[in-house]
Amino acid sequence: MREYKIAVIRGDGIGPEIVDEALKVLNAAGKRFGFELNLDFCLLGGCAIDEAGVPLPQSTVDTCKKAKSVLLGAVGGSKWESLPGNLRPEAGLLGIRSALGLYANLRPARIFEPLKSASPIKESVIGRGLDIMVVRELTGGIYFGERGRLIKNGSPAAYDTECYSVDEIRRIARVAFELAKKRHSRLCSVDKANVLESSRLWRETVIEMSRDYPNVELSHMYVDNCAMQLVRNPAQFDVIVTSNIFGDILSDEASMISGSIGMLASASLGEGSFGLYEPIHGSAPDIAGKGISNPLATILSAAMMLRFSLGEPEAAQAIEAAVNTTLERLRTPDIWEPGFEKVGTDKMGDAVSKMI
Ligand code: IPM
Ligand code: MG
Numbered sequence: 106m107r108e109y110k111i112a113v114i115r116g117d118g119i120g121p122e123i124v125d126e127a128l129k130v131l132n133a134a135g136k137r138f139g140f141e142l143n144l145d146f147c148l149l150g151g152c153a154i155d156e157a158g159v160p161l162p163q164s165t166v167d168t169c170k171k172a173k174s175v176l177l178g179a180v181g182g183s184k185w186e187s188l189p190g191n192l193r194p195e196a197g198l199l200g201i202r203s204a205l206g207l208y209a210n211l212r213p214a215r216i217f218e219p220l221k222s223a224s225p226i227k228e229s230v231i232g233r234g235l236d237i238m239v240v241r242e243l244t245g246g247i248y249f250g251e252r253g254r255l256i257k258n259g260s261p262a263a264y265d266t267e268c269y270s271v272d273e274i275r276r277i278a279r280v281a282f283e284l285a286k287k288r289h290s291r292l293c294s295v296d297k298a299n300v301l302e303s304s305r306l307w308r309e310t311v312i313e314m315s316r317d318y319p320n321v322e323l324s325h326m327y328v329d330n331c332a333m334q335l336v337r338n339p340a341q342f343d344v345i346v347t348s349n350i351f352g353d354i355l356s357d358e359a360s361m362i363s364g365s366i367g368m369l370a371s372a373s374l375g376e377g378s379f380g381l382y383e384p385i386h387g388s389a390p391d392i393a394g395k396g397i398s399n400p401l402a403t404i405l406s407a408a409m410m411l412r413f414s415l416g417e418p419e420a421a422q423a424i425e426a427a428v429n430t431t432l433e434r435l436r437t438p439d440i441w442e443p444g445f446e447k448v449g450t451d452k453m454g455d456a457v458s459k460m461i
Pocket of ligand 2: 353357385
């Protein structure tokens with residue numbers, strides 16, 4: 106029996122309930138494909154603030170570093186919103202990404218066949234289906250740049266800075282070019298080079314790197330135009346590579362094409378096979394504990410974990426196929442349409458596990 110040590114961070118809000126469903130599905134996959142998970146639970150975000158006084162306890166970093174990969178639910182909630190920025194739950198999330206060196210965030214936005222009609226985009230626009238990979242730089246840019254408060258012309262002011270080094274751009278671009286090579290060989294680099302100096306360096310660097318990838322068709326787009334094109338003609342995109350903040354915004358937008366943000370998984374990778382896997386959505390405190398959240402983004406993140414970190418591609422594929430089949434019958438409220446059975450978090454997890 107193959108055994109994998111996994112660090113599990115349930116987090117806040119709906120985090121615990123969606124992670125539990127993903128673990129259920131992972132267990133089912135393990136039974137079928139012959140592996141076992143050895144789970145190490147740890148704290149991050151609001152629950153860590155409550156228990157340990159900080160959003161990212163050192164013990165969490167240590168536990169994650171000892172594991173083969175990390176599965177994460179979501180963090181944050183109104184309870185902790187009045188804390189200073191560096192003590193908020195979100196600081197824990199940024200901290201763990203950085204502490205583990207996870208600079209490449211892969212956010213696939215694809216449309217599951219049974220969900221085509223749940224997408225707010227017309228079927229005529231979706232065409233043959235959608236399969237976009239957003240590659241978001243995750244440990245640099247304005248999220249990690251210098252910030253502060255000052256007085257500007259006598260008025261209190263605040264600033265954040267966007268700064269990228271050539272090395273940081275090169276390593277994220279490398280990930281994106283490699284992915285494009287394995288997909289449909291089209292890479293769109295998104296920036297704001299008409300205004301921002303950091304974007305001009307980004308663009309120059311990506312162009313320079315494209316010489317190593319003569320078979321990948323490289324294009325460039327300003328971020329405002331990209332936001333529009335994602336709705337106008339999403340099928341034009343294969344791989345998108347962009348900065349931390351633009352990737353944050355564009356991946357939420359791209360997720361809606363798939364019907365619900367509750368469907369979008371993500372993988373955060375560094376060097377080697379280690380990775381952190383989390384849904385792209387937040388902790389949704391308004392529906393936490395009601396048993397109605399959609400666990401599929403976390404379940405699909407677990408599938409990405411099997412593929413990228415654990416070398417279990419068949420199990421990953423089985424989970425994705427089970428999700429697809431389950432969607433033909435069952436829907437959580439966020440993706441419910443007439444003619445389908447409306448189910449809660451737990452039933453959705455059960456159904457996917459059973460299918461496996
Ligand atoms: C995401 C989230 C986080 C981010 C927040 C919660 C800090 O929006 O993973 O997309 O901005 O990276
Ligand atoms: Mg986001």
